[in-house]
Amino acid sequence: MQDRTTKHLRxxxxxIVLVGVAFVLAPCRERNSxxxxxxxxxxxxxxxxxxxxxxxxxxxxYGLNSACELDRVSLVPTSCFAIAxxxxxxxxxxxRIFVGNETLxxxxxxxxxxxKLSDMPGTFSIPTSLAVDDATGLLFILDSGTRTITVLTYxxxxxxxxxxxxxxxxxxxxxxxxxxxxxxxEILVSDYGNVNSSFSPPARIRIYxxxxxxxxxxxxxxxxxxxxxxxxxxxxxxxxxxxxGQVLLFTRLSSTQTASAGTLGSYGDGPGQLKLxxxxxxxxxxxxxxxxxxxxxxxxxxxxxxxxx
Amino acid sequence: xxRALLPAMTLVVISGLALVLLRxxxxxxxxxxxxxxxxxxxHGAAGAALTNxxxxxxxxxxxxxxxxxxxxxxxxxxxxxxxxSFPAFRVTCRQCHDPHDNVASWTTGTNIKxxxxxxxxxxxxxxxxxxxxxxxxxFQSRGTGTGQPSLHSFADSDQDxxxxxxxxxxxxxxxxxxxxxxxxxxxxxxxxxCTSCHAHVDRFMK
Numbered sequence: 001m002q003d004r005t006t007k008h009l010r011x012x013x014x015x016i017v018l019v020g021v022a023f024v025l026a027p028c029r030e031r032n033s034x035x036x037x038x039x040x041x042x043x044x045x046x047x048x049x050x051x052x053x054x055x056x057x058x059x060x061x062y063g064l065n066s067a068c069e070l071d072r073v074s075l076v077p078t079s080c081f082a083i084a085x086x087x088x089x090x091x092x093x094x095x096r097i098f099v100g101n102e103t104l105x106x107x108x109x110x111x112x113x114x115x116k117l118s119d120m121p122g123t124f125s126i127p128t129s130l131a132v133d134d135a136t137g138l139l140f141i142l143d144s145g146t147r148t149i150t151v152l153t154y155x156x157x158x159x160x161x162x163x164x165x166x167x168x169x170x171x172x173x174x175x176x177x178x179x180x181x182x183x184x185x186e187i188l189v190s191d192y193g194n195v196n197s198s199f200s201p202p203a204r205i206r207i208y209x210x211x212x213x214x215x216x217x218x219x220x221x222x223x224x225x226x227x228x229x230x231x232x233x234x235x236x237x238x239x240x241x242x243x244x245g246q247v248l249l250f251t252r253l254s255s256t257q258t259a260s261a262g263t264l265g266s267y268g269d270g271p272g273q274l275k276l277x278x279x280x281x282x283x284x285x286x287x288x289x290x291x292x293x294x295x296x297x298x299x300x301x302x303x304x305x306x307x308x309x
Numbered sequence: 310x311x312r313a314l315l316p317a318m319t320l321v322v323i324s325g326l327a328l329v330l331l332r333x334x335x336x337x338x339x340x341x342x343x344x345x346x347x348x349x350x351x352h353g354a355a356g357a358a359l360t361n362x363x364x365x366x367x368x369x370x371x372x373x374x375x376x377x378x379x380x381x382x383x384x385x386x387x388x389x390x391x392x393x394s395f396p397a398f399r400v401t402c403r404q405c406h407d408p409h410d411n412v413a414s415w416t417t418g419t420n421i422k423x424x425x426x427x428x429x430x431x432x433x434x435x436x437x438x439x440x441x442x443x444x445x446x447x448f449q450s451r452g453t454g455t456g457q458p459s460l461h462s463f464a465d466s467d468q469d470x471x472x473x474x475x476x477x478x479x480x481x482x483x484x485x486x487x488x489x490x491x492x493x494x495x496x497x498x499x500x501x502x503c504t505s506c507h508a509h510v511d512r513f514m515k
Contacts (some may be wrong), residue, residue, distance in 0.1 A: 192378055295367060295385075
């Protein structure tokens with residue numbers, strides 16, 4: 001009897017030790033994709049932003065390794081779901097959320113509750129920025145590692161690959177973000193320019209047709225050098241500049257002409273200020289402008305910012 | 310008299326320029342990816358001329374942060390995420406790095422990864438720490454985890470026997486559980502690659 005008890009005790013002790021050792025040795029545990037994130041929800045490192053219906057926003061968080069849904073009024077996350085890696089680009093349709101995973105080099109597909117459905121076909125070196133056009137059913141993926149835009153249907157069927165016009169202003173140099181203009185059927189690309197060669201060519205916003213034909217470019221040579229996420233509404237183009245800590249506004253005067261139309265925000269941590277802004281979203285009805293202020297760890301809202309004349 | 314002065318003055322000017330350009334602590338871009346125009350703009354171009362650390366931090370992160378063009382991703386060293394109970398702190402880029410150049414270490418080697426925010430009077434890499442004043446920093450190896458020597462790595466616990474805990478992690482640490490700057494520690498991955506678990510992109514936190 002005593003032997004059996006001792007045996008049981010030994011087994012139990014061994015099990016406890018093994019569990020303890022496994023816990024200690026578990027290296028840098030990551031959450032599975034789609035797993036809900038426990039604890040209080042506070043943004044850490046917001047990167048890209050997109051609309052979720054009319055009441056919510058979706059944001060990728062590079063620090064939390066998550067995608068979070070935020071209330072547009074409070075700007076507080078209401079829920080987050082885990083990404084198994086560093087999330088970058090994000091885009092949403094009525095029933096799907098696409099997320100670019102920098103660590104796994106994938107475009108992951110989630111349902112509206114954050115449950116992972118599948119991966120889109122292909123691998124992507126740095127899937128830094130995504131956009132969708134519901135009218136055409138197209139998903140646009142900017143891979144800043146390979147300097148290409150991949151266009152897929154929502155089902156994952158390949159449509160085309162855009163590498164930039166090989167001539168002059170249309171050539172991709174260091175593209176970092178994209179947006180689409182569904183009305184004009186155009187793709188807008190932020191490009192740092194050649195940082196290794198005294199910014200020659202300089203930073204630019206490049207505009208292409210959906211077919212990949214170069215239309216025009218806005219040069220940053222006298223106004224910006226680190227353009228990041230952008231957004232189009234009507235004739236207005238909104239571009240974040242990560243270094244200046246501002247949103248730059250441009251107006252389309254014609255298909256090939258643009259003009260500077262002002263700025264939003266200033267560099268800093270305070271209200272109305274931006275520190276490493278990486279993406280921008282304009283609410284088409286309220287004209288409120290939402291910006292991911294990455295180093296400040298929050299979303300900054302500029303009420304009616306889209307109405308600046 | 311005038312004839313003699315001209316060569317003498319030319320010599321003085323050339324010597325002065327050579328002195329400025331060749332002194333060990335001169336701002337001098339060594340690595341190809343950090344050319345002057347990356348950060349410093351002339352004649353009205355966008356951005357200020359990096360007059361303070363917060364501006365420099367933002368500039369570093371435009372390439373090394375999320376969405377940036379560099380594959381070497383990083384973030385500031387802090388515990389902003391609420392999962393840790395350690396007192397709040399924040400170490401920005403230039404408190405550890407000199408973006409201009411790799412700097413000589415006091416062990417006669419040269420640091421990697423631009424580690425060494427300031428230099429001693431003899432040109433050796435140092436860091437101005439929060440709790441321990443200005444200290445030497447030696448970072449010549451990324452540790453055994455990357456197939457490199459454990460000596461002069463993130464935290465080598467004085468394996469080199471010089472009586473100074475000067476790895477890039479340990480030279481500042483006074484309140485961490487392991488690898489303090491005033492005592493040896495052989496219990497926690499000495500000489501290994503700290504960033505295998507405490508990644509730079511995750512603020513060096515686990």
